[in-house]
Amino acid sequence: GAGVSQTPSNKVTEKGKYVELRCDPISGHTALYWYRQSLGQGPEFLIYFQGTGAADDSGLPNDRFFAVRPEGSVSTLKIQRTERGDSAVYLCASSKDRGQETQYFGPGTRLLVL
Amino acid sequence: AQSVAQPEDQVNVAEGNPLTVKCTYSVSGNPYLFWYVQYPNRGLQFLLKYITGDNLVKGSYGFEAEFNKSQTSFHLKKPSALVSDSALYFCAVRDWGFQKLVFGTGTRLLVSP
Numbered sequence: 504g505a506g507v508s509q510t511p512s513n514k515v516t517e518k519g520k521y522v523e524l525r526c527d528p529i530s531g532h533t534a535l536y537w538y539r540q541s542l543g544q545g546p547e548f549l550i551y552f553q554g555t556g557a558a559d560d561s562g563l564p565n566d567r568f569f570a571v572r573p574e575g576s577v578s579t580l581k582i583q584r585t586e587r588g589d590s591a592v593y594l595c596a597s598s599k600d601r602g603q604e605t606q607y608f609g610p611g612t613r614l615l616v617l
Numbered sequence: 618a619q620s621v622a623q624p625e626d627q628v629n630v631a632e633g634n635p636l637t638v639k640c641t642y643s644v645s646g647n648p649y650l651f652w653y654v655q656y657p658n659r660g661l662q663f664l665l666k667y668i669t670g671d672n673l674v675k676g677s678y679g680f681e682a683e684f685n686k687s688q689t690s691f692h693l694k695k696p697s698a699l700v701s702d703s704a705l706y707f708c709a710v711r712d713w714g715f716q717k718l719v720f721g722t723g724t725r726l727l728v729s730p
Contacts, residue, residue: 507660534716545621545707545720546661559716594660605651606718608661 505529507609509595515615516585524580524612528597535578536596536606537570546594552578585616619644619712623721630698631729638693638724640708649711650691651718652682654704661707667691678702698728 508527516522528535534553538546548562552572560570567585572578582589592611598604620643630636642648649668653661665676672684682693691708705725709718 536717538718543722545709545722546718548717548719551716553716562717596661605663605666607663608653610660 507595507597507607509593509609509612511612512610513613513615515617517617518585518587520585520616522582522585522614524582524593524614526578526580526595526597526609528576528578528595529607531599532597532607533575533600534598534604534606535572536598537578537580538594538596540592540594540611542591549580582614585614587616590614590616619710619715619719621708621710621719621721623706623708623724625724626722627725627727629727629729632700633697636695636698636702636726636728638706638708638726640691640693640721641689642691642708642710643689644710644712646713648691649713650682650684651709651711652676652680652691652693653707653709653720655707655723656704664693664706698726700728700730702726703728 510525536551537549540546550570551559555575567583570580592613594611596606596608598606622641651666652664655661664680665674667674667684675681680695705723707723708721711718
């Protein structure tokens, strides 16, 4: 596709459940990023992939959060034992490479944990 | 550590007037600076960036920003505002050697007819 796509657009789950959020980057982009945006805040960095490997996961809040990118394209963000505080918009971005490249964002997945 | 400050929660301007949205930053190395715009229920759209070179950067939709190293600022400007410019604007910084963007809290721009 022309831009970054994310599915689902909305996800409602119950506290304690497991969720997976998917990101499909712009074709040919080797770098992929996950951010989380809480209400009234700017996006906060979670994790960065260069190819298949997580080059920087310093933003993951705890070990309930995990992300993979097994083939260097699509990425999945996985959240175990969800908590109400995990409710936010999860944004994915991609860029051509590292360095000076611009990060282009998808529309986000709005996660609501009841 | 990198940080960005957007001191105004909201900026109000009349259509046709110039607009400025303020941003200051803090990094340990050379900054890469970005402006993004967010419309309701949509993702972030890239407006412009400063990497190196001319301090005045021109971007999409007639927006521009001026990098000021001594004041550690990167204010967003437009000579003549449109009602359709009303949206949430985010400034972001990336420190040299890091890939993550650090965002400000955003400034809501409201352009009245």
